[in-house]
Amino acid sequence: MQTIRAGLVGVTGYTGMELARLLAGHPAMRLVLATSRAEAGRRLDDIYPFLIGLPGGDITIVAPDPDVIAASCDIAFLAVPHGAAMEMAASLRERGLRVVDLSADFRLRDVTVYESWYRTDHTRKGLLPEAVYGLPELYGKDVAQAGLVANPGCYPTSVILGLAAALDTDIVHRDDIVIDAKSGASGAGRKAAVGSLFCEVHDSFKAYNLGKHRHTPEIEQELSVIAGEALTVSFNTHLLPIDRGILSTMYLRMKKPLDLDTVHAMYADYWAAHQTRGGWVRLLPKGRLPETRHVKGTMFCDIGLVVDPRTGRLIVVSAIDNLCRGASGQAVANANIMLGLPVDAGLRLAPLMP
Amino acid sequence: MQTIRAGLVGVTGYTGMELARLLAGHPAMRLVLATSRAEAGRRLDDIYPFLIGLPGGDITIVAPDPDVIAASCDIAFLAVPHGAAMEMAASLRERGLRVVDLSADFRLRDVTVYESWYRTDHTRKGLLPEAVYGLPELYGKDVAQAGLVANPGCYPTSVILGLAAALDTDIVHRDDIVIDAKSGASGAGRKAAVGSLFCEVHDSFKAYNLGKHRHTPEIEQELSVIAGEALTVSFNTHLLPIDRGILSTMYLRMKKPLDLDTVHAMYADYWAAHQTRGGWVRLLPKGRLPETRHVKGTMFCDIGLVVDPRTGRLIVVSAIDNLCRGASGQAVANANIMLGLPVDAGLRLAPLMP
Amino acid sequence: MQTIRAGLVGVTGYTGMELARLLAGHPAMRLVLATSRAEAGRRLDDIYPFLIGLPGGDITIVAPDPDVIAASCDIAFLAVPHGAAMEMAASLRERGLRVVDLSADFRLRDVTVYESWYRTDHTRKGLLPEAVYGLPELYGKDVAQAGLVANPGCYPTSVILGLAAALDTDIVHRDDIVIDAKSGASGAGRKAAVGSLFCEVHDSFKAYNLGKHRHTPEIEQELSVIAGEALTVSFNTHLLPIDRGILSTMYLRMKKPLDLDTVHAMYADYWAAHQTRGGWVRLLPKGRLPETRHVKGTMFCDIGLVVDPRTGRLIVVSAIDNLCRGASGQAVANANIMLGLPVDAGLRLAPLMP
Amino acid sequence: MQTIRAGLVGVTGYTGMELARLLAGHPAMRLVLATSRAEAGRRLDDIYPFLIGLPGGDITIVAPDPDVIAASCDIAFLAVPHGAAMEMAASLRERGLRVVDLSADFRLRDVTVYESWYRTDHTRKGLLPEAVYGLPELYGKDVAQAGLVANPGCYPTSVILGLAAALDTDIVHRDDIVIDAKSGASGAGRKAAVGSLFCEVHDSFKAYNLGKHRHTPEIEQELSVIAGEALTVSFNTHLLPIDRGILSTMYLRMKKPLDLDTVHAMYADYWAAHQTRGGWVRLLPKGRLPETRHVKGTMFCDIGLVVDPRTGRLIVVSAIDNLCRGASGQAVANANIMLGLPVDAGLRLAPLMP
Structure with missing residues (x-):
């Protein structure tokens, strides 16, 4: 070759x-x-x-x-x-x-x-x-x-891979999607800026750009394609004191009550059908949740699912390496x-x- | 004395x-x-x-x-x-x-x-x-x-102080409260446990106990008192690679559209009336958001407000030191x-x- | 007042x-x-x-x-x-x-x-x-x-306080002083510089300015005053991925073999006589060594002593908070x-x- | 295959x-x-x-x-x-x-x-x-x-690779070798121990086992083989708040004054002759010093050299990944x-x- x-x-x-x-x-x-x-x-x-x-x-x-x-x-x-x-x-x-x-x-x-x-x-x-x-x-x-x-974009990758199955299978309300995303500091780039100094980021945590991050329209565009109709999301970002990694916690309301077995199987089916390339989406076993270190330096996108019957919500957590994946x-x-x-x-x- | x-x-x-x-x-x-x-x-x-x-x-x-x-x-x-x-x-x-x-x-x-x-x-x-x-x-x-x-509890303190004004003034729906909370590692205690080792926590981030953290009933009990009726929340926790600090991002749907000036003024009034002791709740100026380092080692609870007109949501962010406050x-x-x-x-x- | x-x-x-x-x-x-x-x-x-x-x-x-x-x-x-x-x-x-x-x-x-x-x-x-x-x-x-x-200066404070007793009591050779000092990132200042970014400092460690740090003449000036004669030191610096703290490990050759009890008592006497102000120098008990966290945010200078009979060396370790002390x-x-x-x-x- | x-x-x-x-x-x-x-x-x-x-x-x-x-x-x-x-x-x-x-x-x-x-x-x-x-x-x-x-062992690898050329070429005194080594927390193992908890290690730095680390005899055994005679070293260890990496700063007194060009060339020759396997020892260009991040996750051993004419010392700095190399x-x-x-x-x- x-x-x-x-x-x-x-x-x-x-x-x-x-x-x-x-x-x-x-x-x-x-x-x-x-x-x-x-x-x-x-x-x-x-x-x-x-x-x-x-x-x-x-x-x-x-x-x-x-x-x-x-x-x-x-x-x-x-x-x-x-x-x-x-x-x-x-x-x-x-x-x-x-x-x-x-x-x-x-x-x-x-x-x-x-x-x-x-x-x-x-x-x-x-x-x-x-x-x-x-x-x-x-x-x-x-x-x-x-x-x-x-x-x-890095955030959109984590969100789209996390939500694709839920939207494709039409099990959640499309007008009530809340995304709480957290990114490591390399996402802010390598420009010399006081706000990115070690002593400004280390041992701290903050929210930024709530409701107005530039990745919002990209997320909405792609989720709308999957959903088959225009949708709007509440997309919100935070800065983690780590080098690499994005973890997005996504809050969805289910259209009708489903248990975890059912939702997990739907996700498994979706990714069995779509994972023709790479094999990088890893749907975690029931009861497990992603950690950014488990994907560090790789192409993996780890997805964990939680069904909360008390509130009727499906919570999807996805983790990627923001620089690699x-x-x-x-x-x-x-x-x-x-x-x-x-x-x-x-x-x-x-x-x-x- | x-x-x-x-x-x-x-x-x-x-x-x-x-x-x-x-x-x-x-x-x-x-x-x-x-x-x-x-x-x-x-x-x-x-x-x-x-x-x-x-x-x-x-x-x-x-x-x-x-x-x-x-x-x-x-x-x-x-x-x-x-x-x-x-x-x-x-x-x-x-x-x-x-x-x-x-x-x-x-x-x-x-x-x-x-x-x-x-x-x-x-x-x-x-x-x-x-x-x-x-x-x-x-x-x-x-x-x-x-x-x-x-x-x-540490999480309840951050949540109750953050939401009290919004519930007391009755501007948000009580059946749609999503709390995405993140805590530093000291919250897990000082027991010798593999999961709390430096190399397991450092440079990583994870979700845990989604929808089932033990602080949930305490939060619901106290918010219900303020709201004047029983309510249920979606309360979800994450582990930060920092020593101290809790930052809670709380997603609320407003009953009717309010702009940031109005909500900020309502919060200011509420805390002017309730802050008879300590003076530790700091409502941040409009446009500013809390960071855990700004409260490190202290009794302060910093609160930031965001109104997202695209989704009709009020987002409240609060930060405390989990060990001190x-x-x-x-x-x-x-x-x-x-x-x-x-x-x-x-x-x-x-x-x-x- | x-x-x-x-x-x-x-x-x-x-x-x-x-x-x-x-x-x-x-x-x-x-x-x-x-x-x-x-x-x-x-x-x-x-x-x-x-x-x-x-x-x-x-x-x-x-x-x-x-x-x-x-x-x-x-x-x-x-x-x-x-x-x-x-x-x-x-x-x-x-x-x-x-x-x-x-x-x-x-x-x-x-x-x-x-x-x-x-x-x-x-x-x-x-x-x-x-x-x-x-x-x-x-x-x-x-x-x-x-x-x-x-x-x-920050480094000189850690070194002078650490070595004063050993030089004043004349128990070590003055022509063989090696100082291996490590400082947290706040010592590099708050200028926007790529080298001080979180992602350049975090989870890493490096040596810098070996043998040519600007604090060298200040250290030599003050140690010479204490020793009563001009001396030259090998002073070498490293960057720690922490916010605050300097720990200096200082290698001295003893003029004649002394055991730890003796050296510790000499240090205790010296500081009993000199600590008329502040009480901030803490000579640790025999067998204990300083950690930067134990002085974080304070005026303390913790000093630990080791006598190594295999090599005839006295090793002095001092820790301060570089920003405070x-x-x-x-x-x-x-x-x-x-x-x-x-x-x-x-x-x-x-x-x-x- | x-x-x-x-x-x-x-x-x-x-x-x-x-x-x-x-x-x-x-x-x-x-x-x-x-x-x-x-x-x-x-x-x-x-x-x-x-x-x-x-x-x-x-x-x-x-x-x-x-x-x-x-x-x-x-x-x-x-x-x-x-x-x-x-x-x-x-x-x-x-x-x-x-x-x-x-x-x-x-x-x-x-x-x-x-x-x-x-x-x-x-x-x-x-x-x-x-x-x-x-x-x-x-x-x-x-x-x-x-x-x-x-x-x-991890420390011995960093020390032996760093000192081999200096001892083989017989340019330094064998009775005055001071090694100040710093290791990331993974070196302490994965046992559940309070001293290895995130909150005990993070944002701090300490010395430990000065003069009595168990890797001392291994270092002395192997350096003695290279030197052709028994030698004793002052070997001293510190704990870094990083996952991986050892950086050893080694202080040697030169037998006669040599400039950096000469010592660097001797190191280059030594490693040209010995690097028949792997190519992992990287002698850095003059003026550069190792950082642990530059070897993270790899087999590299980076070596930097400093000649300090003020004190007649050769300072060798080596960096490896303690878990990998x-x-x-x-x-x-x-x-x-x-x-x-x-x-x-x-x-x-x-x-x-x-």
């Missing part, structure tokens, strides 16, 4: 770092190009000493140039902020390169929703129709045909699919415990 | 440790007796070197003996597990001693509810009528007359009230930041 | 934050002025919500102006970077104000040493002779007469002495455990 | 957990048997949910029985405490099974040294001569012939060598960052 050449646009953030980690262990794809205006000219393992001696560690970072990227790569990962990604995606698509965009720029079908939540103009609307929302379990077939994949690992999975590799090439990862 | 002699029954847990810390800085109360069967004979500052040189550090731990406690103390704090506390409380009350019980044994009015949730017989039902639920802002006047105070500090406040001291004697504490 | 008015120049760093915390609980001193160019115009409790409802929280931050500070304060604390402090100190001294400078600008007697290690010109050499090195146990009498106190608490102690208050006014603090 | 069947004796500790993780990703070796008296009868992924869906997760834990182990495995890993390991090793060797023992039972050549430091009788002295000390870079050739490998990963490497597999089969791991 010929080695596939991967380019990484934007290497200095945590998703760029995670892509470098994953590609260092990929059997068929190799990082051959990494860009950063600030770090151009340095070796990758000079800014990331953890890569010394590993594949890709010895490449020299360059400033981003679409011509160079298109000429030297078979696929490009965009790990730059929203707004910046759309232009680079367009430039690379014009040059015929496959692109996996980790930003939000091509996730929302409705450009007015994008512009309203992200408070920026979308300058490449024309590309939206060809972009595929890259959740492998649900849209793998489309990804296989895609030239441009919009890699899902919620960003860079999912991007590699999408690239694998686009390139005809096994979806889990380089992604058969065991969690780091403890 | 004569120094008041305090006895601490059960010194080896985190609430015992916190009582020792708080009494070391109390201007009028002094720890004169501390009990532990396992550690009897050792100096207190030998098992807790942080107390070396501080008031109380030089006492010798003894095995618990009601006669000795009653003879040498003016008040006793019970920091032993539920079940064990009820007998000791009875023995000390018989000897005329004032008692603040930090366990759950006298919190629930309905003994069948207690026996069902705690799976143990209540052998001292006769004492229940005289026990006062010790939430100073709401029941301070009763505490002042009490011989036996049932010190509130949620246990030992509140116990000292109750003792202060019982003994005629200023409620905040020894409790005018500034948070440790960072 | 009339309340003493304190001014804080530079409120946005961790030492400024800690001063605000300590003054909020001080019985005789009140924070009446706090400066920051970036935050001028905001209320202090707006940038630091943990101060809401506490003394000092309601003041409005102003830009630094020596005339205003001198007119409205009885004493000023300088919590600004070295270089900036020297000019402000001079301006305030000219106006007759007492000053405690937390920076390094007036700690080194020899201005060429200062200029070489700090790579900046000293523009206020004239003030050096009047500056007193503010280690209360050793120089309290001088501090009482001082107009300008150079508050010791190593900076702001020590500054308050110095201010107390300068103002004729009890040295421990506002500083009788119990460690926050856990 | 036929799959090699691996047995794991003692699965409930952190080294057992790490072996399960590593074997789940091994291309040629499969975990087919895991023992625990306490957990016998449960599925492995029931006690370790992180293994759900991964190779080995579905095996059922059994009580240890040498006959069963010998019959069903090609190699056995012993992850039980010292004392227990020696008997099991003997039973399995009698049955002809290859054994990698992760305990200390066969590491020390001199049985009296073992019995003195470990305070237990060695009941299987007869096996000592055949046991090979399994440090792949130094003893790989012997490991290839061995039936019983004594897997090195310092225990289970090294055990897999030894098994790979014993079985004729590539030494790094299943061990080409990239660090998890952050």
Whole structure:
């Protein structure tokens, strides 16, 4: 098998770092190009000493140039902020390169929703129709045909995988969905900001962006597709003093009383039917609940179910690694699919415990 | 002012440790007796070197003996597990001693509810009528007359203070209350257990006891009193990798649409009327949300409000220190009230930041 | 007693934050002025919500102006970077104000040493002779007469207190002192820097500045005074993933074999003679070693001793809280002495455990 | 290639957990048997949910029985405490099974040294001569012939790899070696003990076992071999609030002044000659120092060098992952060598960052 050449646009953030980690262990794809205006000219393992001696560690970072990227790569990962990604995606698509965009720029079908939540103009609307929302379990077939994949957000990945079965089977009220999500600090990115300093995050916990996180429309868009009708969710986020991990606790009201056996079986059936790619969704045994450490560094999405007969609620808990499953690992999975590799090439990862 | 002699029954847990810390800085109360069967004979500052040189550090731990406690103390704090506390409380009350019980044994009015949730017989039902639920802002006047105070649970303290204003003003539906609570690891106690080891808790996050935490009936009992009718809540708990702190995110549906200004003003009015003791409830300015570090080591309960017009919900976030406000500090406040001291004697504490 | 008015120049760093915390609980001193160019115009409790409802929280931050500070304060604390402090100190001294400078600008007697290690010109050499090195146990009498106190560095405080007895009693070789020091992340300050982000510090540990930390000449200056001759140390620093705390492990070769009983007694005698102020040095019982948590939030310096007969070494371990004892608490102690208050006014603090 | 069947004796500790993780990703070796008296009868992924869906997760834990182990495995890993390991090793060797023992039972050549430091009788002295000390870079050739490998201790691995070049080249005094080592909490094991609870370890740091850690004789034995003469070290340990990682800072006095260029080149030459297996020792570029996160979850040993001309010292800093390189990963490497597999089969791991 010929080695596939991967380019990484934007290497200095945590998703760029995670892509470098994953590609260092990929059997068929190799990082051959990494860009950063600030770090151009340095070796990758000079800014990331953890890569010394590993594949890709010895490449020299360059400033981003679409011509160079298109000429030297078979696929490009965009790990730059929203707004910046759309232009680079367009430039690379014009040059015929496959692109996996980790930003939000091509996730929302409705450009007015994008512009309203992200408070920026979308300058490449024309590309939206060809972009595929890259959740492998649900849209793998489309990804296989895609030239441009919009890699899902971290929170949306945890929520959509957690709620898909409940909405598909139509057992819960669609107008009463409360999502209490908690994310590790790497989700805030690697920008120098006082609020992200160790002493501001460590040994503390806080809520933020309640009711107004930018991932809300992405969650509503995708859940509405599954539900077959437009729905609105109460989506609320918190900051955990951990490096990696998202745990979403989701509160649903059941349309009619079901016991745990029944709901668990419905979830099992749903995932048996949809898990054609990856096998990463792990429905936990009855009585077990997810922990972020159990998925650390991997593609797994662990799902636990609770039926509370006192309140008639179904509570779904899902856990993912926000950097791997919620960003860079999912991007590699999408690239694998686009390139005809096994979806889990380089992604058969065991969690780091403890 | 004569120094008041305090006895601490059960010194080896985190609430015992916190009582020792708080009494070391109390201007009028002094720890004169501390009990532990396992550690009897050792100096207190030998098992807790942080107390070396501080008031109380030089006492010798003894095995618990009601006669000795009653003879040498003016008040006793019970920091032993539920079940064990009820007998000791009875023995000390018989000897005329004032008692603040930090366990759950006298919190629930309905003994069948207690026996069902705690799976143990209540052998001292006769004492229940005289026990006062010790939430100073709401029941301070009763505490002042009490011989036996049932010190509130940590989670209930965070929930009741957060929801009291919303229920008292009758602006939310009482049949749709979802509480997503998160607690630091000291809440699990100081027992040697694999699940509480550093490597099992650190850098991870998990849900536990969803829909079935023992603090549920206590929350429902007290919220029902405020609401004036019986209500049921969905109460759900999570374990944070921090030492101290509880943050509860509470999802309410408003009876009619209110804007944030209105709800904030109602909360401000409520607490202006009820905050006759302590001044510890801090309603945050509009747009601000609590963080556990802002209350660390103190009696504060910080409350933040969010109105989400998209879903018609009011979201209330409250933060306390589970060991201080949620246990030992509140116990000292109750003792202060019982003994005629200023409620905040020894409790005018500034948070440790960072 | 009339309340003493304190001014804080530079409120946005961790030492400024800690001063605000300590003054909020001080019985005789009140924070009446706090400066920051970036935050001028905001209320202090707006940038630091943990101060809401506490003394000092309601003041409005102003830009630094020596005339205003001198007119409205009885004493000023300088919590600004070295270089900036020297000019402000001079301006305030000219106006007759007492000053405690937390920076390094007036700690080194020899201005060429200062200029070489700090790579900046000293523009206020004239003030050096009047500056007193503010280690209360050793120089309290001088501090009482001082107009300008150079508050010791955090690492030097931990080292000098740990080694003073061994050097004073002349039991160790002075040419073979190895100091392996470890500090919590607040020691790196509150600047927005990628290297201080949560995800860069958490769950990791590293060495830095081995053999070339700027606190080296300060340590050598003060140990030389105690030893009565010039000495050189190997001083080496590490970054701990904790908020607060410095633990220094110090390796000494004994001039002749002494057993632990003997060395421990010598330390006890030394501190019995020198601990006239504060009582904060705690020589631990034989066999016990310090932990940073045992001094968290306090002025204590815990010292543990080990004699290793296999290698003829005396190992001294000291632990302090870098923000309290190593900076702001020590500054308050110095201010107390300068103002004729009890040295421990506002500083009788119990460690926050856990 | 036929799959090699691996047995794991003692699965409930952190080294057992790490072996399960590593074997789940091994291309040629499969975990087919895991023992625990306490957990016998449960599925492995029931006690370790992180293994759900991964190779080995579905095996059922059994009580240890040498006959069963010998019959069903090609190699056995012993992850039980010292004392227990020696008997099991003997039973399995009698049955002809290859054994990698992760305990200390066969590491020390001199049985009296073992019995003195470990305070237990060695009941299987007869096996000592055949046991090979399994440090792949130094003893790989012997490991290839061995039936019983004594897997090195975690601290000794970090120290020996760090000091080998300096001792082999004879540039430092052998009678003045000070080792200040710091380890993450997983090194203390997975026993339920109050001292290992989250709230006792988190946000704190302490020294322990100064001058008397049991790894001392192992370090001295192996460094003496390299040095060609008996030597004594001052070895001192500390507990870090991290899951994984050991960082050792080692203070050496140079026999004659050498500059960093020279020492760095000598280290580079030494490791060029000795790194025939694995390529895991990474000598960092001049001016760089190790961080534990850069080796997390891997076999790497990062080494940084500092020459301090002020004191004539060479300071060597080494970092490893105590569970992977310092225990289970090294055990897999030894098994790979014993079985004729590539030494790094299943061990080409990239660090998890952050």
